[in-house]
C-alpha cells in the first residue's frame with residue numbers, strides 16, 4: 001500500500017475567486033516504509049501539498065489516495081485521518097489540556113478507543129518521544145521547556161499510531177540536541193514500527209542523511225523526485241532555484257574543482273568515508 | 284473565517300482619502316445627525332445626495348458598500364417586517380383579515396430600513412477611505428482634550444490600533460490550530476450546541492496562550508524601542524488640517540443647514 005498522487009492541481013481562493021494555482025499537476029507515489037524528504041523554496045507549496053495528505057484541503061483536480069482511500073470522498077477522510085498523522089510547524093502551539101497525559105490522549109479519545117487502550121497508547125507515545133511517563137504525565141504542558149513541549153505535541157500525534165507520519169519543518173527553532181532527538185525518533189519509528197515518514201525540512205544535511213527519497217518542489221511543480229544522492233548530484237540546478245545542498249556535497253564540488261575526482265552522488269558523511277576508505281585500499 | 288473584514292480599508296488617492304481623519308470623523312458625525320434629523324422619507328434625499336457625492340469623489344466601487352450591508356441584511360429584513368406588523372394606521376392597502384397592511388406601516392418600514400442603510404453606508408465610507416492607523420490617530424487627537432479629565436485618549440487609541448493589527452494574525456492562528464486539532468480527529472461540526480461549544484476548547488486555549496505570548500513579546504519590543512506612553516511622543520505622520528478639509532466641512536455644514544431649512548419650511 002502507498003500514497004498515490006495523480007495529476008494533483010490546487011488553487012486557493014480568496015473572496016470566492018480562485019488565485020493562481022499553488023500546486024500544478026503533481027504525479028508521484030510514496031511507497032510504504034519510505035522516508036520522503038520534501039524540500040523547496042518558501043512558498044513553493046510544500047505545506048499546501050502535505051495538507052492534502054489527510055484531507056485538510058481537497059482539490060477537485062487530481063486524486064490523492066492513501067492505501068486506496070480516495071481523499072476527495074468525504075466519507076473516506078475520517079479513515080485516512082487515523083492512518084496519517086500530521087505534525088504541523090510549531091506543533092507545541094496546539095497544546096491545550098491541563099496535563100501532558102490528557103493532551104496526548106486527545107487523539108486516541110477522538111478515535112473512540114477505550115480507557116485501557118488510551119492509556120497503553122499514551123504511555124507508548126510518551127516513551128517513544130523520550131518523555132518519562134511518571135515525571136511528565138501530570139505536569140501542565142505549558143510549564144515544559146521548548147524541546148519537551150515539541151516532543152509532547154509530537155507524542156499527541158504518535159498516540160494515534162499513524163501508519164504515515166507527516167511532519168512540516170519539525171525541527172524549526174530547536175537547538176542541535178533537540179534536532180538530533182527528533183531525527184533519532186523518526187528513524188526509530190521507521191525501523192521499529194515500519195512507519196512511513198514524510199518530512200518537510202530546510203536542512204539539506206538532515207535530508208541527505210535520513211531520507212530514502214527526496215521531492216523537490218519549485219513554484220508548485222515537481223522539480224525533482226528521486227533518491228537523495230541523485231537529487232543532490234544536481235547541485236547546480238538546485239542552487240539555481242535558490243536551494244542549498246548538503247555540506248558534504250559542497251566539499252565534493254570543491255574537491256572536483258581543485259582536481260580531486262570524486263563521484264557527484266556522495267552527499268553524506270558515511271558515503272564520503274566509504275569512498276575515502278576505498279581509495280586508500282587501492283592506493 | 285478569512286472573509287471577516289472589520290472596517291475594511293480600500294487604499295486610494297482620492298480627495299476623500301487625503302482628508303485629515305479628524306475632519307472625516309467630524310463629517311461622519313454631522314452625517315449621522317442629518318439622518319436622525321430626517322422626519323419624512325423623502326427628506327432622505329439630502330443625506331443620500333451627500334453620500335453619493337462622497338462615493339463618487341472617493342472612487343470607491345458601490346460593491347464595497349453593498350458588502351458592508353450584507354452582514355446586517357437579516358436585521359434589515361427583521362426591522363422591515365416588525366415595523367410592517369406593529370405600525371398602526373388607517374389607510375388599509377391590503378386586508379388579510381387577521382392582519383391589515385396599511386400605507387402608514389409600509390412608509391414607516393421603508394423609513395426605518397432606509398435610515399439604517401444610510402447609517403451603515405455612511406459609517407463604512409469612513410472606514411473604507413481611512414486606514415485603521417489614521418483612524419485611531421484621528422480619534423486620539425479628537426479625544427485628547429479630554430485628557431484634562433484624566434481620560435486615557437492615547438492608551439485607548441493604542442489599544443485599538445493593536446487590536447486591529449492583530450485581527451488577521453489571530454484569524455490565521457485559529458485556522459492553523461483548527462487544522463492541527465482536526466488532524467488529531469477533533470470534530471467541530473457534529474453534535475448539539477453544548478458539545479460543539481465544548482469542542483472549541485482545544486482551539487480557544489492555544490489561541491489565548493498565544494495571544495498572551497504575543498502581547499508579552501509586543502510589550503518587550505515596544506519598550507526596547509523606548510515606548511513609554513503618549514507623553515512627549517512625536518509622530519511620523521503629522522495630522523494637518525488643510526484647505527480641502529475646510530471645504531469638506533463647510534460643504535457638510537451646508538448640507539446640514541439645507542436639511543434644517545427644509546425641515547422648518549415643510
Ligand SMILES: Nc1ncnc2c1ncn2[C@@H]1O[C@H](COP(=O)(O)OP(=O)(O)O)[C@@H](O)[C@H]1O
Nearest residue numbers: 012013022040041042043044045046047048049
Ligand atoms: N490559506 C491560504 N490562502 C491563500 N494563499 C495561501 C494560503 N496558504 C498558502 N498560500 C499561498 O500558497 C503558496 C504556497 O504556500 P505554502 O504551501 O505555505 O508554501 P511552503 O510551505 O512551501 O513555504 C504561497 O504563495 C502562499 O502565499
Ligand SMILES: [Mg+2]
Nearest residue numbers: 046047048168
Ligand atoms: Mg510551509
